[in-house]
Amino acid sequence: MALELSSAISSQWKVISVVGQVDSKSSNDLRDYLQAEVNGAHAVALELSQVPFMSSAGLRTLLTLYRQTQSLGVPLALVGLQTPIVDTMKITGFYQHFTVYASLEELP
Amino acid sequence: MLDRIDSLPTVEIAGFKVRPGKPLPFGVSHFPNGLNFSIYTSAGTSCTLVLFRRGELEPFAEIDFPAAFRIGDVYCMVVFDLDYEDLEYGFRIDGPFDPSRGHRFDRNAILMDPYSRLISGRDVWGVQPDWENQKYHYRSRVSFDDFDWEGDRPLEKKPEDLIIYETHVRGFTKSETAGVKHPGTYAGLVEKIPYLKSLGVTAIELMPIFEFDEFENARIHPHTGEQLYNYWGYSTLGFFAPKAAFAATGGFGMQVDELKQMVKQLHAADIEVILDVVFNHTAEGNEHGPTLCFKGLDNRVYYMLTPEGYYFNFSGTGNTLNCNNPVVRSLVLDCLRYWASEYHIDGFRFDLATILGRDPWGAPLSNPPLLESLAFDPILSSCKLIAEAWDAGGLYQVGSFPAFGRWGEWNGRYRDCARRFLKGDAAQVGEMAQRLQGSPDLYQASGRSPATSVNFFTCHDGFTLADLVSFNGKHNYANGEDNRDGGDDNHSWNCGAEGWSDDPAVLALRQRQMMNAFAILLCSRGVPLFVMGDEFGRSQHGNNNAYCIDSDLTWVNWDLLQSNQSLQQFVAALIDFRKRHPALRVNNFLDSACALGLPSASFHGPSPWRPDWSSESRQLAWMFCADQPDSHLGVDVVYVIANMAHRASWFECPALPDGLSWKLAFNTGDPSGAILSAEQPMDNQGLLVGERSVIILTT
Numbered sequence: 182m183a184l185e186l187s188s189a190i191s192s193q194w195k196v197i198s199v200v201g202q203v204d205s206k207s208s209n210d211l212r213d214y215l216q217a218e219v220n221g222a223h224a225v226a227l228e229l230s231q232v233p234f235m236s237s238a239g240l241r242t243l244l245t246l247y248r249q250t251q252s253l254g255v256p257l258a259l260v261g262l263q264t265p266i267v268d269t270m271k272i273t274g275f276y277q278h279f280t281v282y283a284s285l286e287e288l289p
Numbered sequence: 290m291l292d293r294i295d296s297l298p299t300v301e302i303a304g305f306k307v308r309p310g311k312p313l314p315f316g317v318s319h320f321p322n323g324l325n326f327s328i329y330t331s332a333g334t335s336c337t338l339v340l341f342r343r344g345e346l347e348p349f350a351e352i353d354f355p356a357a358f359r360i361g362d363v364y365c366m367v368v369f370d371l372d373y374e375d376l377e378y379g380f381r382i383d384g385p386f387d388p389s390r391g392h393r394f395d396r397n398a399i400l401m402d403p404y405s406r407l408i409s410g411r412d413v414w415g416v417q418p419d420w421e422n423q424k425y426h427y428r429s430r431v432s433f434d435d436f437d438w439e440g441d442r443p444l445e446k447k448p449e450d451l452i453i454y455e456t457h458v459r460g461f462t463k464s465e466t467a468g469v470k471h472p473g474t475y476a477g478l479v480e481k482i483p484y485l486k487s488l489g490v491t492a493i494e495l496m497p498i499f500e501f502d503e504f505e506n507a508r509i510h511p512h513t514g515e516q517l518y519n520y521w522g523y524s525t526l527g528f529f530a531p532k533a534a535f536a537a538t539g540g541f542g543m544q545v546d547e548l549k550q551m552v553k554q555l556h557a558a559d560i561e562v563i564l565d566v567v568f569n570h571t572a573e574g575n576e577h578g579p580t581l582c583f584k585g586l587d588n589r590v591y592y593m594l595t596p597e598g599y600y601f602n603f604s605g606t607g608n609t610l611n612c613n614n615p616v617v618r619s620l621v622l623d624c625l626r627y628w629a630s631e632y633h634i635d636g637f638r639f640d641l642a643t644i645l646g647r648d649p650w651g652a653p654l655s656n657p658p659l660l661e662s663l664a665f666d667p668i669l670s671s672c673k674l675i676a677e678a679w680d681a682g683g684l685y686q687v688g689s690f691p692a693f694g695r696w697g698e699w700n701g702r703y704r705d706c707a708r709r710f711l712k713g714d715a716a717q718v719g720e721m722a723q724r725l726q727g728s729p730d731l732y733q734a735s736g737r738s739p740a741t742s743v744n745f746f747t748c749h750d751g752f753t754l755a756d757l758v759s760f761n762g763k764h765n766y767a768n769g770e771d772n773r774d775g776g777d778d779n780h781s782w783n784c785g786a787e788g789w790s791d792d793p794a795v796l797a798l799r800q801r802q803m804m805n806a807f808a809i810l811l812c813s814r815g816v817p818l819f820v821m822g823d824e825f826g827r828s829q830h831g832n833n834n835a836y837c838i839d840s841d842l843t844w845v846n847w848d849l850l851q852s853n854q855s856l857q858q859f860v861a862a863l864i865d866f867r868k869r870h871p872a873l874r875v876n877n878f879l880d881s882a883c884a885l886g887l888p889s890a891s892f893h894g895p896s897p898w899r900p901d902w903s904s905e906s907r908q909l910a911w912m913f914c915a916d917q918p919d920s921h922l923g924v925d926v927v928y929v930i931a932n933m934a935h936r937a938s939w940f941e942c943p944a945l946p947d948g949l950s951w952k953l954a955f956n957t958g959d960p961s962g963a964i965l966s967a968e969q970p971m972d973n974q975g976l977l978v979g980e981r982s983v984i985i986l987t988t
Contacts (some may be wrong), residue, residue, distance in 0.1 A: 204374060238374050241433065241435065272476040272538055272750050273546035273550055274548075
């Protein structure tokens with residue numbers, strides 16, 4: 182199933198919304214989209230409340246994005262992560278890299 | 290960026306784009322736009338790659354390797370455009386079925402890749418597989434090897450600084466009393482790191498975590514109806530894959546990341562990780578066992594076979610891996626290099642390690658190539674290598690294991706002697722003096738050091754410490770074998786009542802004996818090891834071989850940490866004491882005097898400098914001295930008096946040079962508490978040591 186991807190500007194943030202499961206079938210689409218959208222002009226907020234599951238490949242895409250924003254020198258926020266994904270990320274060591282917000286309203 | 294030539298396919302087979310692969314590395318590896326599969330068989334006549342989507346019963350493709358894709362005895366092929374996260378794969382190998390010549394090829398069997406880094410099929414512990422329809426139970430998968438270690442590396446502690454805590458990943462936190470979010474997993478163990486840190490152990494040794502099947506030889510207890518498992522896991526399915534069901538994320542196939550995260554967190558807490566590895570046999574059993582991997586790949590290469598083609602059984606489990614065959618040797622070496630480099634593992638303890646020194650017909654080699662390769666390997670050069678220096682075929686090499694200056698040993702002689710000394714057996718004092726110094730009688734002549742000796746009273750195999758002082762004999766009925774299994778040479782003593790007792794005198798003596806054991810262990814030179822929960826008196830109700838029990842009997846009961854807090858605090862204080870006293874960690878046998886003119890190790894009795902070596906003696910005092918590493922701190926002196934007799938005795942302490950005086954640190958016979966926190970100065974030169982008590986003094 183294809184991901185639904187969209188982006189919008191909200192004050193200093195570029196909010197990229199993802200809808201659908203991120204796994205090896207869809208992670209390339211997400212990666213290509215992010216590469217096109219993330220350019221260092223804005224801080225990046227990835228809205229993930231409509232993502233029910235992220236596989237190994239999906240979590241790796243997040244980590245790649247983190248390294249990418251680091252080298253561009255812009256902040257990255259993950260927004261609305263579902264609890265089971267948070268849990269998996271904590272256990273496997275992905276979580277500690279990210280700044281996480283429960284909803285877009287909480288973004289500074 | 291330029292496209293590589295080899296990023297494009299050359300041939301199409303069965304609808305898949307492929308090209309000739311590379312023979313190394315073995316197994317599966319990532320390739321531009323594809324995956325490289327490489328598999329070795331010397332006597333196989335053809336090979337087919339079998340591909341499954343995750344969890345499906347039937348393969349979606351079978352791709353025969355073209356003859357042109359074989360180099361030497363290795364079939365290798367790149368397959369393009371595979372969704373590798375959703376992929377499971379195996380091999381079919383054709384060849385003769387001729388057991389008398391050692392061949393057992395079976396084209397109907399789908400074989401696991403021996404180099405699988407990720408194996409699915411037993412993702413969640415105890416979930417019954419589809420026994421009827423599943424043809425391929427243990428399924429090779431493709432792992433991600435790109436963990437973000439953030440600067441972590443193996444800790445490379447000096448061996449003499451190790452204090453090893455032996456642990457079963459599941460049993461450590463599976464009990465509700467553990468109070469963790471992810472019971473029985475690598476993640477659950479991470480939640481207990483603050484506890485390990487407060488206890489003070491410097492290394493954790495994990496019982497087998499290579500993928501195994503908990504259902505191997507699983508059965509129902511004939512009387513109780515309880516499900517019995519292969520709980521310990523000493524039966525490897527895949528040497529490169531971590532046990533999925535020990536991962537909270539095993540259902541998602543993320544055990545590799547979860548285990549790496551565990552190692553990273555333990556390292557951050559300054560705790561080394563040692564793996565108990567089983568290379569002596571595999572899960573394929575003998576001629577009646579299943580064909581899962583090696584048996585169908587190249588039976589004659591991987592197993593030790595009799596001239597008639599039957600399996601040698603030096604492991605006691607059906608087969609014996611042919612470790613000194615050059616191909617198998619490479620596999621073992623590749624495996625350990627992988628764990629050391631990819632998982633940052635600090636050391637390995639080799640189960641039934643003398644098998645690793647046998648030739649293909651079982652005879653012990655004087656210069657075993659495998660052991661030598663491991664000892665001098667560039668990647669393993671700072672890994673601890675520790676042998677269980679015996680096997681089930683009767684080879685016992687404690688003290689004579691081919692060490693190449695590198696190998697340590699589980700010192701079975703320490704265990705036996707220390708247990709007998711503890712329970713007050715006659716004629717132990719002389720040998721005990723050797724064991725306390727790191728067993729120079731075993732290791733000095735061959736140029737080895739005290740830290741060669743891993744000292745222990747207890748390990749997973751045998752009684753827990755609480756059971757060692759509560760049972761005279763084993764009580765293994767829960768294993769469903771009418772108490773026939775398990776050893777009878779326990780050297781245990783129940784302190785006056787067999788098993789459960791409410792007699793305060795019996796209970797008090799047991800408590801004291803446990804403290805005595807820890808005092809002796811942690812005041813011995815060499816590397817101390819104890820098993821999880823011993824520090825607060827974990828019991829297995831007298832079961833000394835609980836290999837098949839997955840229940841409260843074997844899981845750590847963390848409520849004991851509260852109810853037996855005094856023992857736990859005593860152990861933590863002793864560990865702290867050991868860390869503060871270099872005299873206990875001297876790692877050479879040179880009898881050189883320290884700056885005070887005192888010998889490095891000396892032995893005493895009720896009168897100083899006059900140990901009673903007679904067979905009736907059950908008392909021994911020892912003084913260990915060492916110059917402090919920082920010379921202005923002077924000299925470190927520890928004096929231990931162990932009175933294992935059933936009567937109290939007056940002990941005179943050795944005179945000290947001017948300016949120094951004895952201070953009491955621990956007294957297991959003090960009813961008001963064994964830890965003397967302020968290290969009280971002594972009023973006079975001697976003291977009364979209670980019956981079956983240990984007193985520790987320092988200056």
